[in-house]
Amino acid sequence: MDYYPEPIENLISEFAKLPSIGKRSAERLAISLVFEDDDKVNSFIEAIRLVKSTVKQCTICGNLTDGEICSVCSDRSRNGKLLCVVESVKDLIAIEKSGEFRGKYFVLGNLLSPIKNLELSDIVIDKLKNRVKDGVEEVILAISPTIEGEMTGIFIKEVLKEFDVVVTKIASGIPVGGNLEYFDGDTLFKALEDRREI
Numbered sequence: 382m383d384y385y386p387e388p389i390e391n392l393i394s395e396f397a398k399l400p401s402i403g404k405r406s407a408e409r410l411a412i413s414l415v416f417e418d419d420d421k422v423n424s425f426i427e428a429i430r431l432v433k434s435t436v437k438q439c440t441i442c443g444n445l446t447d448g449e450i451c452s453v454c455s456d457r458s459r460n461g462k463l464l465c466v467v468e469s470v471k472d473l474i475a476i477e478k479s480g481e482f483r484g485k486y487f488v489l490g491n492l493l494s495p496i497k498n499l500e501l502s503d504i505v506i507d508k509l510k511n512r513v514k515d516g517v518e519e520v521i522l523a524i525s526p527t528i529e530g531e532m533t534g535i536f537i538k539e540v541l542k543e544f545d546v547v548v549t550k551i552a553s554g555i556p557v558g559g560n561l562e563y564f565d566g567d568t569l570f571k572a573l574e575d576r577r578e579i
C-alpha cells in the first residue's frame with residue numbers, strides 16, 4: 382500500500398533507481414524536496430538538465446567532457462607515449478586524483494565477462510588500436526585485479542601484439558578483487574610506479 386500521495390511515491394521510486402540509493406534514502410530525499418525552497422529545487426533540476434544536455438564522453442579517450450575533447454586529451458604537456466587503460470571513467474578520475482600520472486587514458490567501458498556475457502566491442506578494440514598506432518610506447522593496464530580484469534588484460538595484450546608497444550600492468554597493492562576507485566591516491570600512485578610488463 383502507498384503511504385504518500387502518488388507524485389511522492391513516483392519520486393521515491395525514481396530516486397531508488399539511482400546507484401547506492403536504498404528505499405529509505407530515496408524516501409528521505411523525496412520528502413526533503415517537498416519542504417525545500419522552490420529556488421533550490423529548480424537549481425537541482427537545472428543541474429541535472431545541464432549534465433544531460435552538455436556532458437558526453439571524449440571522442441578520443443572516453444573521459445567525460447562538456448566539449449568534444451576532454452581536458453586530459455587536450456593537455457599538450459601530457460605524455461602521449463604512455464597510455465593508461467582503465468575500465469571506467471570513475472577509475473580514470475581515481476588515478477587523476479592520485480595526481481602523479483602524466484600520460485593519457487583509454488576508457489574501455491566494461492571488462493570481458495563470460496558470466497555477464499560481456500565482450501569488448503569491435504569499436505572499442507579498433508579505437509584502442511588506433512590510439513596505440515599513434516605513437517604510444519607503453520600501454521599500462523590499470524584494471525581491477527579481478528578474474529574479469531585479468532582476462533581483459535590478457536585479451537588486450539593479445540590484441541596489441543602486432544604493435545611495437547610494451548604492455549604493463551599496475552602492481553599489487555591493489556588487493557585481488559578490489560576496485561580501483563576505492564583506493565587512495567598514494568596506493569594507486571605506488572601501484573602505477575611499480576607496474577610490470579606482462
Ligand SMILES: [Zn+2]
Pocket residue numbers: 439440441442443444450451452453454455
Ligand atoms: Zn579524452
